[in-house]
Amino acid sequence: DTGVSQNPRHKITKRGQNVTFRCDPISEHNRLYWYRQTLGQGPEFLTYFQNEAQLEKSRLLSDRFSAERPKGSFSTLEIQRTEQGDSAMYLCASSLGQGVNEQYFGPGTRLTVT
Amino acid sequence: GNSVTQMEGPVTLSEEAFLTINCTYTATGYPSLFWYVQYPGEGLQLLLKATKADDKGSNKGFEATYRKETTSFHLEKGSVQVSDSAVYFCALTLTSGSARQLTFGSGTQLTVLP
Numbered sequence: 001d002t003g004v005s006q007n008p009r010h011k012i013t014k015r016g017q018n019v020t021f022r023c024d025p026i027s028e029h030n031r032l033y034w035y036r037q038t039l040g041q042g043p044e045f046l047t048y049f050q051n052e053a054q055l056e057k058s059r060l061l062s063d064r065f066s067a068e069r070p071k072g073s074f075s076t077l078e079i080q081r082t083e084q085g086d087s088a089m090y091l092c093a094s095s096l097g098q099g100v101n102e103q104y105f106g107p108g109t110r111l112t113v114t
Numbered sequence: 115g116n117s118v119t120q121m122e123g124p125v126t127l128s129e130e131a132f133l134t135i136n137c138t139y140t141a142t143g144y145p146s147l148f149w150y151v152q153y154p155g156e157g158l159q160l161l162l163k164a165t166k167a168d169d170k171g172s173n174k175g176f177e178a179t180y181r182k183e184t185t186s187f188h189l190e191k192g193s194v195q196v197s198d199s200a201v202y203f204c205a206l207t208l209t210s211g212s213a214r215q216l217t218f219g220s221g222t223q224l225t226v227l228p
Contacts, residue, residue, distance in 0.1 A: 031214075035216075040220065042203050042220050043158070043203075045215040045216065045217070091157070091158065093158075097214075100165050100209075103207075104160070105150075107156065108157055
């Protein structure tokens with residue numbers, strides 16, 4: 001399978017714990033995006049990487065969130081001191097970064113904070 | 115800023131009925147427009163796209179025409195099937211700027227009954 005993959009698919013954690021999610025993009029894609037989707041809403045942009053450089057962050061991305069993309073391949077999204085409001089589906093997408101810049105999405109990681 | 119407004123759901127149709135899901139947008143620049151579909155338990159999939167005014171995107175019997183004068187990109191299908199039951203998202207991305215993140219509507223849940 002050469003699509004975007006995300007791990008884990010589901011994560012249940014207690015409030016105050018740290019969690020980390022991983023995204024593996026399509027191999028030739030140099031752009032990688034993170035979005036958050038809550039129930040009944042469309043995905044909202046969090047941050048984006050061009051190769052290993054994090055070039056833009058949304059105001060939704062509080063100081064408790066950090067993302068990395070070492071070596072411009074896979075990416076991780078860490079949430080520190082989780083809050084119940086962090087419960088959502090976290091989506092990763094990748095694109096070639098050329099032309100129309102079509103983005104291809106992974107299956108998402110569903111986070112539940114109890 | 116940029117925004118996408120979709121018709122409120124959910125929408126319930128009988129098999130072989132005609133489908134229209136309305137989508138209008140506001141954008142600070144000249145956008146490309148997309149429809150994504152999310153089947154139960156699966157990730158977002160690109161359904162169709164249009165990159166300039168009067169372009170018609172089509173795929174799997176679905177069509178949408180980029181109407182700049184009405185800032186709309188309505189999704190249509192002449193005869194829906196049970197397998198089309200899913201959540202449909204309209205989205206835009208600007209064709210200039212660095213990130214080119216997607217801005218999504220809130221989604222429309224479609225249920226097709228046999």
